[in-house]
Amino acid sequence: MVGKGIIKGMVETARNFLGSYVSKQRLTTIQYPEERAPQIEAARNFPFLVFDGTDAEQGLRCVACQICEKECPPKCIFIEKSKDKKPDATGKMQFYPATFNIDISVCMSCQICVEVCPFDSIKMDVVYDLSNNDRFAGLLLHKQQLAKSNEYYNTIHPTEAAAVDAHFAEERAKAAARVKAAAEAKLAAEAKAATDAKAKSETTLADTQAQPVGGGTR
Amino acid sequence: MSDATNLTAQIDINTIPALGKEQLLELAMGPQHPSTHGVFRMNVVLDGERVMKLKPVFGYLHRNHEKIAESETYLGSMPYTDRLDYICSITNNWAYAIAVEKLAGIEVPERAEYLRVITGELTRLQNHACLLGFLMQDMGASGTPLMYAFREREKIMDLFEGLTGARMMCNYLRFGGCRVDTPAGWMDAARKVVAEFPRFLDEYENLLVGNEILMDRTQEVGILSKELAINAGISGPMARASGVDYDIRKVDHYSIYDRFNFRIPLGERGDVYDRYMIRFLEMRESIKILEQAMRDIPDGPIVDPKTKIRGFRPKPGEAYGRIESPKGELGFYLVSDGALNPYRYRVRPPSLINLTVLEDLCIGQNVADVVVILGSIDIVLGEVDR
């Protein structure tokens, strides 16, 4: 009988019409400015720079190694190395970026910069309402806009940030141990130097320095 | 270089057999047209509403992806592959990853293979769902099936976002594995989505599969013969709708597809209805694969640790790797000269090659059929023009 399929379809649309009033599963729309979609932890949008502590300038983890600049597929990152050095996240003296700009009108959110960064300093943000009146200057983010605190990173990507923090804590502990060991060795060396021969103290120093240095690639 | 060939897409009306030449109407469908699925143009010559001649015009979205990739590192091209067929980014990643893995001889750990199959089949689900919606939209069903399809696609995209961080541009696969492992609870969410998906298919079946208007519009329209389909390199569901028993998942045994129990639906007539139904049935088979994969997925590493992220240089040589993407055979051909970036990088776009037969399918049909036939070929202009 012609018309059976049509009637079946009509029933289906009627079911959906009524269903949209009762079932949240059918009516999935979110009324955007008032409600927001639940935050998904893995979500990524544009990169930002992580800093530790409270001072964005001092705590910035980035050491201006420019790997991300080289690896960025659309070449949207621009870094200028500083002339002087400052202590980095693990306390080692490093360069820092004098300029760090990301042109997010070019960026394609691929996250390769995050993958290649050996210092865990560049991460992906989740802010998506970035519309702007000025499509050139307004979408060129400078270091000041890019730098966001580690606490913020912990709120948006808790699992990942916890791992990073643990890694840093380990590194810091190692560094502290190293410093301590070095200091102790120095003390011992001095003590021994006062009493004993020089050659022995040099070997101990070499032993302590043989430990691996700095963040690993993940 | 421009030899004596006629370089424009202008159609010489005098070549068309028709009663009165003055009755013919030349119509440029596109590049701004609601149902060319992007910026695509068809120069059509009509007699009344009958199509006498059709010439596709490409290149409005051309950005020379292949040239860009020649100056990128191997990894740097991965996010660009997302943008080829922007509806199914993961299968694009997959095809590229397979080509690079062949080129460099990289092994993929088992869990990564399972993850690839799961995400890949989810991609197939969302692509086919979208396609059915778009096809109905082209037929003038005022968006209802499309919205239902998008409602389901939204759930799959949420899954992708939870796993890869992005909804469409996933950039998920890496050479020798996947980028990240599943977060806690993701697999359960995915199981739930897959378990609920058949409900959508049933709903769709009720809404349209038995619909007389749909059958009238699609059956015996745009018939593609088996011989032409093979000769013209048609692949994927479009070829299988014409009865070509060729699914790369079964033929190449790539990844771990031979561990799963699934069937390949085959059409008889090769008309629009068959193309539509083959995709519909393929979704049910994909659900079967997903259920098995989610049941069997082992623990383990997700990426081959020997593969370098930076400074990846395959040995000189070449490789052609292909997979069964939702659109058809998606292949990547790479030539390496030992440098950081590929010497030659080529995408075999299924959408473009499936369009080879567009003119053959459309001649003699109505204008209204042209958009339906185009819709049933399932093109994405990002891939056609690259």
Added chain:
Amino acid sequence: MNVSFILLAIITVVGTAAAMGMRNAVHCVLALTVGLAGVAALYLQLGAQFVGFTQIMVYVGAVAILAVFAIMMTHSPEPAKPPTFSSFWTVGSVVAASVFAVLAWAIHSSSLAAHTLPPQPEVTVQQIGDALMHRFVLPLELMGLLLTAALIGAVVIAMNHREEIK
């Protein structure tokens, strides 16, 4: 001779005149349609509802569309611009004037004009229907037969045309 009659007459005359004078063939048909609509309105003014509405339906709804289609099918989209008045316009106007004179004389000298009109009979649609079905049933049926034959003929011709293309 009331105001509405004068208005309708002017519309009709202007419409038909424009139909002759316009350059674009489609414009001519549209102007002619205005004239035909004016005639229909005149019928209505005289109380002949059935005739009036049929005039609109047949001439405005069908004949005008038919004419327009015919023009579109045969003409190129860019209209050729013939001179408004052909070189034989003097001959044409003489012929038209003479035809008008003959008609005017005939009407004037007929018995209709001599007498004052009898009171207007109230012709309802029902009466027309009755007349068609009783007194004039044979002519009506003949007309129907003729039209059916014409219709079938048209279909046959159109079908041949299709086959030739194939």
Added chain:
Amino acid sequence: MNLENIKSEIEANVPGCQLEFVLNPSPSAQHSLRLDHAHAVAVATYLRDAADLRFDFCSNVTGIDWPAKELTEKVKVKKLVDGEEKEVEEVRKTTIPGTLEVVYHLFSVEKKHGPITLRMSTKDRETEVHMPSLTPVWRSAEFQEREIFDLFGVVFDGHPDLRRLLMWPDFIDHPMRRDYVAPDDFEYEPTAHDAVLQRANQHQSEAIAKLASEAEGK
């Protein structure tokens, strides 16, 4: 499915054809056969129709540009120097002529095997760029050969409809060639900190200078 066997089979069945076995050193081990122009169509037809081969599915057709390459190698040559035979190191330069290569990847739908790879080369990159088209054998090559004609500039003899595919008809160059230089005559979107921005500025200043010189000339 050994390529050597296929090669000998073709040679036995297509008289006079010259096939060259091209080794692929990469782990993929997809070796290929180089065809000569005169017998290409015959070989292709044989591959498609031979009962035990049935390569009826031409999957991928693509071009590769090999510009002329200068090889410098140091060769030790024995020479008579000052009447004495000496071994002298000499830098010898050999130029490998440039060529345009077209690669076909074939599969068999019927036998479900493959791929085998066919290649053909043009004589050079400038004038002798003709090559027989395999579209009459496999329809799937139609658009792909058009694309190669468009992007590489290989002219396929016997192609039914050889037009540009992706670039517009009036376009002159062939973008996929290695020596292609992107024209600097269109408006760049100024994206800050980009090579693009520099070029845009340069372009603009050049244009201004040109205008100024023109004005001076008048």
Added chain:
Amino acid sequence: MNLKLDQLDQIFVILNNWLLGYLPPVVRPLCSSILAIALILVTFALLFAITTVLERKGLGRIQNRFGPNRVGPCGFLQPIADGIKSLTKEDIVPNPADHVVHFLAPVLLVAAAFMAYAVLPIGRNMILVDMNAGVLYFFAIGSLMELAVFMAGWSSRSKYSLLGAMRAIAQMISYEVPLVLASIVVIMQSGSLSTVSIVNMQATYTGIWPHWFVFTPWGFAGFALFMIAATAESNRSPFDLPEGESEIIAGYYTEYSGFKFALFFLGEYIGMFATSAMAITLFLGGWSAPFSFLTWIPSYFWFFAKLLTIILTFIWVRGTLPRLRMDQLMNLAWEFMLPMTLLNLLTAGVWHFMPAGALRWLICGAMVVVPCILLSRGLKQRKKFQVRKYRFSE
């Protein structure tokens, strides 16, 4: 109490008379018409506004989304925003277009659509002109709309417009035949072309049941056929080929923008209301109540309730069905609709001459149902369309 309800029913008539009482008798008929015309214009324009919201919200809900809900309470002020938007938009006329005709087309369309309301009885004693050829007038005016469509399509000088206009005219002319033939059964039965007397005939009751024509076999078939033809006449889905946006952009009004576009929209909807109102008048008893005990509710309420029901059905259908193709549309018109309407005429004749009783119901019912099934089966078999079974390869 009864008197008061009667007054409520006739409130517009009473109001009209009371207002006219202040005027000199010479201008009374003119003023009466102007008043009534203004009222019709306002009412149906308002109904158009409401329908656009209802349609968008209804389609939205069918498609599992909200639909407009930002302007005003629940989005019901959306049409005002739309109106302002279309008024302030630039009015673009293509350069090669025929400017005069391009301008006249939407005006003629809307004028013709509104003219049809002259003969539609909205309530008891609420009709602009009670002509004794009312139904004929309605169809005559309806044919004017084809001219407007042609003018729009031709004057735009766009190929899409022209294709759309050709489709529209072909469709409207083809479906006018079954539309008129389907309404002839009512004229046969009532013996009148006057809409008022047709409604009056139906506004009587046996027990609590009304004598609507739709409650007879020929009336039901006539109603169904009339509604299908009316859907096609008003270019509604699934017969919206003339403006099939996926094929020919927007058909004959592709080149229209701003307020002219809005006028087309208005004309389409007004035309749809008019044909629906005609269907109500002919088959659903016009303004009469569905049960005798509900007659106390004002007549115009019933009219608008029926109209809204039909409009909602239109929306529902639009949300479900894909569009037909041109040749299928024509096949439906000439191979199914036309024979069915002609057979329906015969059925109505048989019904008229047979004595009342169960036998009459049986015979007439069979005369409608059997050919319907046979014809549809014939159509189906010739096309051989069916749900297919597929084979699988392991």
